[in-house]
Amino acid sequence: MREFKERIGTRSFVLFSLLGPILVLAVIYLLFTMGGSHKQExxxxxxxxxxxxxxxxxxxxxxxxxxxxxxxxxxxxxxxxxxxxxxxxxxxxxxxxxxxxxxxxxxxxxxxxxxxxxxxxxxxxxxxxxxxxxxxxxxxxxxxxxxxQPLNVSFKNVYDPNDEASDLRGWVGFTYGTMIFAFIFLFGMTILRSVSKEKSSRIVEVVLASVKPNQMLTGKLIGIGLSAFIQFFIWIVVIGLGLYLMRETLFPDMLDPANMSAANLSVGDESYQERYFTVKEYNEFVNLIYERIQFFAQTGYFIMFFLAGYMFYGALFAAVGATMGSESDGQQFIIPLIFLLCFALFAGYNFMNNPESDLSAVLHYLPFTSPVVVMVKLAQGYEPGHAYELWLAFIILLISSFIMLAIASRLYKNGILQFGHRLRLRHMLKWLRKT
Amino acid sequence: MLDVKDISKSFYRKEALKDVSIHVNKGEIFGLLGPNGAGKTTLIRIINRIVEQDSGVIRFNGDLMTEKNLLEIGYLPEERGLYRSMTVEAHAIFLGRLKGLSKHDVKTKIDYWFDRFGINEWRKKRIEELSKGMAQKVQFICTILHEPKLLILDEPFSGFDPVNVELIKQTLIEMRADGRTIILSTHNMKSVEEICDRAALINNAVKVAEGRVSTLQEERKMGLYSVRFRGSMIAFVNALWTGFEVVDKDILGDDRFVVRLRMRNESSFEDLLKVLIGQVQIEAAWEVLPSMQDVFMDLVKPREEVSDAE
Structure with a gap:
């Protein structure tokens, strides 16, 4: 609760909550307007x-x-x-x-x-x-x-002639996955810093005289997680609202079919070809944003994987924070953590390009990578009857996050009151063995 | 009040406590003494259930100690800190609530204690804006805010100026009068003599002594007496016969001296006074008890690392 209040109360939290989505909206707006206007004389x-x-x-x-x-x-x-x-x-x-x-x-x-x-x-x-x-x-x-007139050749998947699993949709999933990881990393670092700060300021001993280490760890995860979630929720609401308002006011003709197809442009029109391409590209983006992304379904699954993924990585970050000897000690452990997150993003990217490979199948279930990979797969669409894959990946992630939580709380309990040492892997192993 | 029985604890191969037992009575100030690394902090952490003992039991008011009893304990660790970005008031509320105070109670107590320690104007200040001494005051208040039945203080006087040391001592004495029990772990032997009723000394993971402070001193007295007088030193020495031996003397000026002596044969304090009366002008005479510092040094002598003991 203290964590939660402290995060919510800061000015940067409010700023980041509001400015972040507005920035995203501004980028979308720019992309729209760049696709639509040509005014130079x-x-x-x-x-x-x-x-x-x-x-x-x-x-x-x-x-x-x-x-x-x-x-x-x-x-x-x-x-x-x-x-x-x-x-x-x-x-x-x-x-x-x-x-x-x-x-x-x-x-x-x-x-x-x-x-x-x-x-x-x-x-x-x-x-x-x-x-x-x-x-x-x-x-x-x-x-x-x-x-x-040039020949337009479209390459279509025989199993997916309507192009539902297009590359673009994969990108949307990837963006979702990236967002999960951006938030996990952001708040994971907050957890790590918060734990190591408590440790270095020695307040931890006072608090531990009232609560168990496990309670403290869980409280920290929930407090920071809740603030992350609220921030995230604000993002979704502001972006959603912004997109809706943009559609209603700034680009009312965007979804007008007349503007969407090139068919009504007469061949004799001098700028026919040029406009044809512009309209095509422009509409693909608009279409993607407003029509093709299933925001609600995707957001629901997104929240599920976000929470489980957050718990998994949050516990990991907390454990690292608790086992650090000094604050600067943690810096060297941040690099492998960043590496891990980059690997997860790479996994998502790899999945987008080779969804059928064996490696992709493994990454789909691996708890380190599944939050982003599943998002990509979800955007591309599961084959009928294969929805269980999503749930399987989720259950694996959930179980792993509980295991990670148990490991973290053991490390936390044994490491939190050790000060001033150089953090070594063998310390961690020693603390892990100790009950 | 608190009964610690046969507590042992080792960290890997190092033994931190070996069958340590102490008994703390209700309403007393109990000094927990020992050189650095003796195991005091480990024992305190075990009592606070921060660290688990390998063996042994702790009873609180006669019953086995449980998680619930923690609400009745106030603990000020030696290595203490605060959340730097929180305000003084928010911090006090946070720690008070952790110790089970209701929202209303916590406000009342904050009003009382902040007033008492004169820190009302700091309420809205962030901890990071406070000086070290100010922060220590806040920590002390946060520890006693819920008015615990048992107060455990690890080096409470370090970092305080003499005025605040006095203020804290007075608060502790009042709390004792109020029936509360206090365990004081400190290297400040003078304060042990001043306010502790009983004390235990831990050395090398083992308890080496426990008892009333005065008894501990009595047990180690060396048969020394002091006499403060005005007059001639030669007359003083001449007056002594073979029954006494001068150990050392301090010259105070204005023909005043303090002489420490030891009895020989069967001589008593009365004999000493008898031979001196009429020879010099006696201002005071008393039996010399060892200071707690001496007791401490005596008990930990076999160890060489006593340099940190004050």
């Missing part, structure tokens, strides 16, 4: 001395790019320094051999966005195609574009 002077383009680039006017034509050879210096050219952002140099050598230059004043570069290139290329088609074939432009 450009004035381009086309230097076309041979009149190849016939003073025209596009059939319709594009609002974001305005082309003016000059039928003379314009040197770069003239364009750069000439007063009358200052209003232009860039000069498109149409050299006479462009049709054959397919080389063009655009001289800009301020570097354009990638989107702007793509658009200029795209529009110039279309215009040249138009001219070439006219000169070299009998096709209409529409027919030509139909022929030219």
């Amino acid at each position: 450009w004035k381009v002077l086309v230097s076309d001395s041979k009149g190849i383009l016939e003073n025209r680039i596009m059939l319709d006017e594009d609002v974001s790019i305005q082309y003016d034509f000059v039928d003379a050879v314009l040197e770069i210096e003239d364009f750069r320094d000439g007063k009358r050219y200052q209003k232009y952002d860039a000069m498109l140099d149409v050299n006479e051999k462009v049709i054959s050598n397919k080389t063009a230059f655009v001289f800009y004043r301020n570097e354009p966005s990638v989107r702007m570069q793509t658009m200029v290139k795209y529009q110039y290329e279309r215009r040249l195609e138009e001219i070439m088609v006219e000169e070299t074939s009998n096709l209409s432009i529409k027919d030509y574009l139909k022929i030219k």
Whole structure:
């Protein structure tokens, strides 16, 4: 209880609880807006001395790019320094051999966005195609574009044609698993620090004169765990609420099917191709966030594995904290602990890529790695009739965490009143044997 | 009140306590003495059930001691600390609640004791803002907050200035008058003489002596007497006949001396006074009892590591 109050009461707890999810929301917002808007406007002077383009680039006017034509050879210096050219952002140099050598230059004043570069290139290329088609074939432009339209080849799993177990979903699971481990590590370190602080400030002896070491250890785990859980809950609520509000206010048209498919964009639309790709990528992300992740189911299992995983690792951290001779002693033990956590994350990543391998099967049940691996597997989906695998992994984790708790409390009991020694593995073994 | 019987404890190959028994009566201040590493702290930890004994029993008020009895004990360890980020008041509440006080009781007691020790204005201060002496005061108050029947203090005076040492001594004496029992483990022999009723001395994991403080001193008296007088030293020595032997003397100035002597043959204290009367002006004469410091040194003599004993 003391732990709980002390954690909840701190300013950093409140800050981290609120700012954390807001930061996550901000990142999501940025990803959304980057996928949706393109606002840069450009004035381009086309230097076309041979009149190849016939003073025209596009059939319709594009609002974001305005082309003016000059039928003379314009040197770069003239364009750069000439007063009358200052209003232009860039000069498109149409050299006479462009049709054959397919080389063009655009001289800009301020570097354009990638989107702007793509658009200029795209529009110039279309215009040249138009001219070439006219000169070299009998096709209409529409027919030509139909022929030219790229082929989209999707690779689908025969057992999962709707792509439910897509890589992206695996990533969502991995993100969940990473969150579990981020929180476990964060609060595990809190446990470790708290135990070693109690030890080095010697308050522990006073407290131990009133409660048993086991009670103290359990109280610490519950107190810190509860504050971790509350923080986590705040995260979930704020992110969930934020996503909902964003959908309702900032991006109301996001789920409008009209915006989602490329089908309604006419082939003749000049920026068709470019927009096609943007919309496709953009919608995959939106779709993933709002449609494909089963937040509720996943969050439920998430909580289960979070709690059990926390207990498992928390007990481990507490045991290390209790057996340390001095606070600095713990530093060297943090490295193997970090290594262990990294290994768990690697296991999740490995599982995402090779879900069928033998190693993956082992990692799925290993209590050190199961919280993250199961999250990935859960996101990818269990095959029908294989849900028991999840529960088996959970039960193994749960039993292991109780065993870990027993080991930790023994280490805790025997180590907590030993001061000033150098922590060695043989101490730990000795304390383990001692009842 | 507390009956410790045949307690043994070893840590791996090292024996920390060997068949140690002590008996502490209700309403007394009991001194637990011994050089560093003798096993005092281990014994105290066993009484507090922090460490488990290998063998032996402890009775509390006649019954085997249980977890419940811990609520009636207040313990101030030698190596003591506080949660540095908590406020003084929150800390007192936390420890008071741990010892089973209700929320209301803990507030009342805090009001009383904080007032008594004059630390009311520190209430909202964090422990880390306090000086070492201030923190020790807080620790002491937290220990006695629940007004335990048995108070176990390990080196309670270390780190305190003389004013606060006096304040704590007075508090302990009052608590004794109130019927509470106090076990005091200390190296400060002067305070043992001043406030302890009985004492036990542990050396090398074994109890070497236990009894009333005055008895312990009596048992080790060396037949020495002191006389403080005004007059001539030569007249004083001449007055003594073969029945007395001068051990040493202090010159106080203004023709005043303190002389320590030992009786020879069958001479008694009265004989001494008789031969001196009329020869010098006697101001005081008394039998010299060994200080607890001397008793301590005498008992642990075989060991060489007594340098830490004050």
